[in-house]
Amino acid sequence: MHPTTRKLYPLxxxxxxxxxxxxxxxxGTLPPADFTxxxxxxxxxxxxxxxxxxxxxxxxxxxxxxLYRPDPKTLQPQPGxxxxxxxxxxxxxxxxxxTFPLRRxxxxxxxxxxTAEDFRWxxxxxxxxxxxxxxxxxxxxxxxxxxxxxxxxxxxxxxVEVELPDRLRPGQIFPRGTMLYGRLLSIDKxxxxxxxxxxxxxxxxxxxxxxxxxxxxxxxxxxxxxxFSQSPDTPPDVEKCLSVLLDFDEVGIKAVxxxxxxxxxxxxxPYFLYLMQFYVTFPINRSCLEKYGxxxxxxxxxxxxxxxxxxxFRRLRDRIRLEKNKQYWNADVVKLETVDAxxxxxxxxxxxxxxxxxxxxxxxxxxxxxxxxxxxxxxxxMSSLSSYFYRINVTRKPLDNPQVRQALSLAIDRERICxxxxxxxxxxxxxxxxxxxxxxxxxxxxxxxxxxxxKLLAQAGYPGGRGMRTIEILFNTSDGHRKIAxxxxxxxxxxxxxxxxxxxxxQTYLATTRKMEYDVARAGWIGDxxxxxxxxxxFVTEGVQNETGWGNRQFDALIxxxxxxxxxxxxxxILHNAEELLMGELPVVPIYFYMSINLVKPYVKGFYSxxxxxxxxxxxxxxxxAKQIQKSGRNGT
Numbered sequence: 001m002h003p004t005t006r007k008l009y010p011l012x013x014x015x016x017x018x019x020x021x022x023x024x025x026x027x028g029t030l031p032p033a034d035f036t037x038x039x040x041x042x043x044x045x046x047x048x049x050x051x052x053x054x055x056x057x058x059x060x061x062x063x064x065x066x067l068y069r070p071d072p073k074t075l076q077p078q079p080g081x082x083x084x085x086x087x088x089x090x091x092x093x094x095x096x097x098x099t100f101p102l103r104r105x106x107x108x109x110x111x112x113x114x115t116a117e118d119f120r121w122x123x124x125x126x127x128x129x130x131x132x133x134x135x136x137x138x139x140x141x142x143x144x145x146x147x148x149x150x151x152x153x154x155x156x157x158x159x160v161e162v163e164l165p166d167r168l169r170p171g172q173i174f175p176r177g178t179m180l181y182g183r184l185l186s187i188d189k190x191x192x193x194x195x196x197x198x199x200x201x202x203x204x205x206x207x208x209x210x211x212x213x214x215x216x217x218x219x220x221x222x223x224x225x226x227x228f229s230q231s232p233d234t235p236p237d238v239e240k241c242l243s244v245l246l247d248f249d250e251v252g253i254k255a256v257x258x259x260x261x262x263x264x265x266x267x268x269x270p271y272f273l274y275l276m277q278f279y280v281t282f283p284i285n286r287s288c289l290e291k292y293g294x295x296x297x298x299x300x301x302x303x304x305x306x307x308x309x310x311x312x313f314r315r316l317r318d319r320i321r322l323e324k325n326k327q328y329w330n331a332d333v334v335k336l337e338t339v340d341a342x343x344x345x346x347x348x349x350x351x352x353x354x355x356x357x358x359x360x361x362x363x364x365x366x367x368x369x370x371x372x373x374x375x376x377x378x379x380x381x382m383s384s385l386s387s388y389f390y391r392i393n394v395t396r397k398p399l400d401n402p403q404v405r406q407a408l409s410l411a412i413d414r415e416r417i418c419x420x421x422x423x424x425x426x427x428x429x430x431x432x433x434x435x436x437x438x439x440x441x442x443x444x445x446x447x448x449x450x451x452x453x454x455k456l457l458a459q460a461g462y463p464g465g466r467g468m469r470t471i472e473i474l475f476n477t478s479d480g481h482r483k484i485a486x487x488x489x490x491x492x493x494x495x496x497x498x499x500x501x502x503x504x505x506x507q508t509y510l511a512t513t514r515k516m517e518y519d520v521a522r523a524g525w526i527g528d529x530x531x532x533x534x535x536x537x538x539f540v541t542e543g544v545q546n547e548t549g550w551g552n553r554q555f556d557a558l559i560x561x562x563x564x565x566x567x568x569x570x571x572x573x574i575l576h577n578a579e580e581l582l583m584g585e586l587p588v589v590p591i592y593f594y595m596s597i598n599l600v601k602p603y604v605k606g607f608y609s610x611x612x613x614x615x616x617x618x619x620x621x622x623x624x625x626a627k628q629i630q631k632s633g634r635n636g637t
Contacts, residue, residue: 216229433535
């Protein structure tokens with residue numbers, strides 16, 4: 001171990017021998033990449049429509065590109081596949097129409113041009129209800145008829161599309177089966193079955209889907225009346241189909257010509273260009289997906305991309321190696337030929353590798369050593385547009401009681417977590433929306449007060465925690481998450497609440513929280529754009545990112561009202577009122593506001609601290625002379 005490492009962090013000596021041997025072997029069998037960073041975990045996928053995490057987002061930003069890309073310093077939208085970000089050139093109709101000219105020099109890695117139809121088709125796939133994207137709302141909340149298409153809502157007189165059950169790959173949505181287009185005349189809906197007693201939200205949703213499959217749709221297609229149903233037990237005179245959706249031509253997404261994309265919004269949306277640089281809106285190559293299916297299309301040997309890099313190979317529990325995409329329209333400005341993204345979950349191991357020179361960029365170093373790192377020239381820190389919080393599963397007793405949730409929140413000593421565990425300038429959070437957004441004042445939950453927490457718990461029927469079952473805190477594998485969970489476990493035990501901890505690796509954790517198989521689960525959210533809506537609309541009733549079981553129709557109405565409010569000041573007040581409801585009922589308990597903390601070698605250029613901790617690999621370069629000087633100094637030569 002390098003002397004600096006030993007001096008800085010004695011605990012690194014305790015790193016498991018097996019793990020060290022594994023990483024030493026992996027580095028020893030490969031030529032080094034131009035740039036190496038720790039991505040923190042195995043990525044779930046690199047399909048823009050299927051992921052939600054920051055590790056996946058880094059990879060998608062590296063290999064795909066959308067209409068816009070973030071400026072590495074300011075995060076302002078810069079032209080990507082679109083040729084301009086000038087509002088006067090692209091925005092019309094009082095802020096509700098966006099016409100994007102696309103660059104003719106943009107190509108896929110297979111040599112075919114990137115077109116407006118690539119965006120239209122990719123967005124249709126994102127919005128298709130069968131895709132199951134958790135991020136569909138990035139488009140469905142704003143674009144005309146996008147939510148109607150996604151939700152499968154059709155009304156009498158609508159133009160609709162009908163998919164027949166003859167898909168090339170049964171069970172996969174794309175390529176789709178034979179498509180028919182017509183006008184909806186009527187719907188025959190059988191009486192909805194009634195059940196005695198209470199049912200869970202999952203049971204109610206499943207029953208609704210089963211009921212809708214029984215519907216018979218009467219359509220006029222090419223001048224003839226025809227009947228369709230999704231039921232496997234259709235009468236002889238009814239044709240079977242997989243879906244009846246609004247005709248996608250009715251959605252406000254048009255490929256005007258190969259190099260012009262037109263988007264119609266329901267209401268003016270001042271941050272719409274920020275959404276267009278978010279990875280969920282990036283196009284994918286239709287031919288690639290339809291040829292190889294899912295997940296075959298994202299295997300490195302098959303994947304066709306349009307971003308600055310392509311995947312050379314992936315080694316599980318090790319790394320993804322990227323190589324420069326020679327077909328990228330802006331390839332001349334990309335200075336790195338190869339990049340390694342490592343899947344090291346232990347921040348201690350990652351720090352050791354950074355200090356020993358095996359890694360050039362280490363995000364989120366361990367909190368224990370941050371006081372000793374702060375004065376180093378390679379330490380980068382900045383307040384971040386992101387929140388760390390705990391989700392609470394309100395469908396499980398006793399967590400369905402708001403008084404219990406309020407008591408648990410009051411008992412958390414956030415100051416202690418920030419000052420003695422994190423130790424990097426993080427601020428205690430009593431709201432879900434971080435500070436610093438222009439024109440917005442957050443609504444706060446009550447501050448730390450153990451006496452009030454005990455009183456509320458008693459009022460809820462659990463004096464001193466008596467009669468309350470054990471509560472489990474779930475978190476994904478991470479040294480930092482465990483330490484925070486242990487601190488909160490101690491805080492809740494002061495109320496007499498028995499608490500156990502459970503950690504899962506990243507992909508299993510994501511699946512578990514999505515299925516709501518937890519009591520309390522660690523979570524975090526990085527703002528997708530600089531507006532409070534990116535935090536608040538997560539928690540609308542049955543929202544795909546909600547994952548708490550909580551719903552409040554008044555909250556939902558306020559979020560909807562804010563999207564329709566043209567006055568900026570009134571809109572911010574509406575969002576404040578919505579957050580006030582959220583912080584009153586506490587289906588989510590804010591813990592702290594992140595700091596963007598990174599260790600970056602001094603010879604790495606083009607890396608800038610910013611509020612969303614986004615660092616485009618295409619902007620990074622290596623000062624080779626400075627790198628050699630540092631290596632010589634480390635080796636004592």
